[in-house]
Structure formats: structure tokens, C-alpha cells
Amino acid sequence: SVDSHFGRPKLKVSEEELWNQDLEPFRKASEGGVHAVMTAHVEIPSFDRYPASLSKKFLTGLLREKIGFQGLIMTDDLEMGGVTAWGDAGEVALRAIRAGSDMILIVWSEKAQNLVVSRLKRAVKNGEITEALIDEKIRRILALKREFLGDDEENPYWKENLRSPDAIELAQSISRKAVSWQAGDYEGTMKSLATYWAAAWNVWLPSESGRREWNRFRPQDRVDVISRRPDSKGVGDFDLHLASQLRGNAPLLIFTGPRAGASEEIFQVVRQQMSRRQSQKKAASTVIWVHQGVRPVEIKRDPASLNIGLVSLHTSSRRGIAAFMNLIKEGTARFGSLQSRNEHGSQLR
Numbered sequence: 001s002v003d004s005h006f007g008r009p010k011l012k013v014s015e016e017e018l019w020n021q022d023l024e025p026f027r028k029a030s031e032g033g034v035h036a037v038m039t040a041h042v043e044i045p046s047f048d049r050y051p052a053s054l055s056k057k058f059l060t061g062l063l064r065e066k067i068g069f070q071g072l073i074m075t076d077d078l079e080m081g082g083v084t085a086w087g088d089a090g091e092v093a094l095r096a097i098r099a100g101s102d103m104i105l106i107v108w109s110e111k112a113q114n115l116v117v118s119r120l121k122r123a124v125k126n127g128e129i130t131e132a133l134i135d136e137k138i139r140r141i142l143a144l145k146r147e148f149l150g151d152d153e154e155n156p157y158w159k160e161n162l163r164s165p166d167a168i169e170l171a172q173s174i175s176r177k178a179v180s181w182q183a184g185d186y187e188g189t190m191k192s193l194a195t196y197w198a199a200a201w202n203v204w205l206p207s208e209s210g211r212r213e214w215n216r217f218r219p220q221d222r223v224d225v226i227s228r229r230p231d232s233k234g235v236g237d238f239d240l241h242l243a244s245q246l247r248g249n250a251p252l253l254i255f256t257g258p259r260a261g262a263s264e265e266i267f268q269v270v271r272q273q274m275s276r277r278q279s280q281k282k283a284a285s286t287v288i289w290v291h292q293g294v295r296p297v298e299i300k301r302d303p304a305s306l307n308i309g310l311v312s313l314h315t316s317s318r319r320g321i322a323a324f325m326n327l328i329k330e331g332t333a334r335f336g337s338l339q340s341r342n343e344h345g346s347q348l349r
Helices: 015-022 024-031 056-066 088-099 108-126 132-150 158-164 165-177 185-197 209-217 235-248 262-278 297-301 318-337 336-348
Strands: 037-040 072-077 104-107 179-183 200-206 223-225 252-256 285-291 308-311
Touching: 015 024, 015 308, 024 262, 037 158, 056 088, 072 132, 088 104, 088 132, 104 179, 108 223, 165 179, 179 318, 200 209, 209 223, 209 297, 252 262, 262 318, 308 318
Parallel strands: 037 072, 072 104, 200 223, 200 252, 252 285, 285 308
Antiparallel strands: 179 308
């Protein structure tokens, strides 16, 4: 009933039900030699007051000792709402290490990553955890790397397996299927993009790496990196920046990541600006919202409430951007005018 990205889910089962039902896949996986397990930020009050990812009773007592799992234990992202009640990223990471985790996952914030590193160093120096404990975890990580990557600097696993023609084709196929048009006037949007194909578009991306990747496809575009919440720079500045980009004819493409809170705030500002322009009967540029993962809540409620194209992008990798560009190229080639197709045909292909 609660998404652990945003809150603290609780599983109301008895310890007996947990053992006989929920843990069965983990027992089978351990017996089958699975190499790694990721923990979940889920509390089971009948078993422990801490979420599984921070519970020594879970990770050491149950997973290591009772089930007998000897592989790598890694946390889910420690910036998720399911664990933030237990302290900042550094404190939560220390608790996870003590509980039995070998590897700490911090997905978003460099500040949080630095907090984890400094807190674990301080914990060793202060004697809160031993250096031998850290060494044990590092040995487990290195053993797994050697098994899959080898000792050769040429990295035979990567070269022979991950870069094989079959693997590359699979990755491309998955990326193509990961991009889908969700809502909005697809034909009208594609016609507009075809008309302005040679113009400079306004593009908002959540990372510098994304900017570099985008510019490989369309170097003429004006790309901004907007990864923070609008109020981090001041909503006024954000409003003015958005308003200036909506005044012209150039399309605006907004990419947001799976962090729904920040995406929702950006979306609210975009919606207000679009509604304002519609009420004033002023034309606004074509807007496409590309959201990684779930849709922003407001769009779920009423897709037609905002005249934008909505695309779901279920990967943030460079292949995801490439797959999205393919969607645009196919759509503009299909619905663009004959003149646009003839002028930009080589680019669209």
C-alpha cells in the first residue's frame, strides 16, 4: 500500500507466514547459487522494528545464518523514503553495514555519497565498526568481480559477453520497447516537430551526461540541465525561464527522472504556465514531457488537462535517449509534411 521510494511500507504477516511464504524465493535462489541480493526497505513488525535493509536480525540472522546465503548483500537506494526516518545517508549506511550489507547504493546525490564515505571512515576511526569488518565486505565484492570480470585488464566478460552482437541487439530491442507514447496529440505533435526540425529546440535534461548524449543527436539544440526542484533556484527564476521558452515557436522537450517529488513540482510550474497562456489565448510552443518510470500524478489524473505530449521512458541510459530519438524520427517522418520529409529525410533516417 506504500511505495518505499516515498514512505515506509509495512508487511503485516506473522513470522511463520514470512518463513513459509515470502522467503521461499530467497531460499531457492540461495540454494541455486545466486550471487547477490538487494534488500528492500520494508518493515515487518512481527519480525523486527527496523526495515529489512537495516535489520541485523534479517540480514545476518536470517539471510546469512538461517538461509545460508554467502553472496553479496547490497542495499536499495538509501535516499528513498523507506529509510530516511532513520537518519541521513551516512547514519543509514552505517546501520546497513552493521546489519550485514556489503555494498551501499546511493543513486542520486553526490552530497549523500560523500556523507556515506566520511561517516564510514569516521566509524572505523572511532571504533564503531572494525576495519576487519570492512575488509570482509571488500573481499566479498572483489571475489565477485574476479568471477565475472576476471583479472585481465581487457575484461573478457565484458568483451565476450556484454559486447557480443547478440547482447547489443538485445539491449537495443529492450531500449526500443522501453519508450512509449502515453498521452497527447501524437500526430499534431509530430507534425509540429517536423516543421521545426532544423530549428533549435529547447531541451531540459536531468544530467550533464544526458546533455552530452543529446548533443550527439542534435547539436543545434539549446540544452539546460534542470535536475533540482524548481524552488531550489527560486520559483520566480524558474517561472521566467519557462515563460521565455514557451513564447517562441521552438519545441520544448522536458526530461524528468523517476524521482516523482521533484518531477511533480516541475510539472506543476509547467502546467500553470501552459494554463496561463491558454487563458490569455496566446500560442505556446509544442511541449513534450518525457518521464522516466511512472507518470507524474497530475498527468495520471487528467492527461487532457494539459496540451502536451507525454512519453514514458523506462531507462535513463544513452540507449534510452537514442530510442526516444527514434520515436521522434519515425513520427516526424510519418506525419510531417512531404516538404519536411524531403528537406530532412536524411536526418530523419
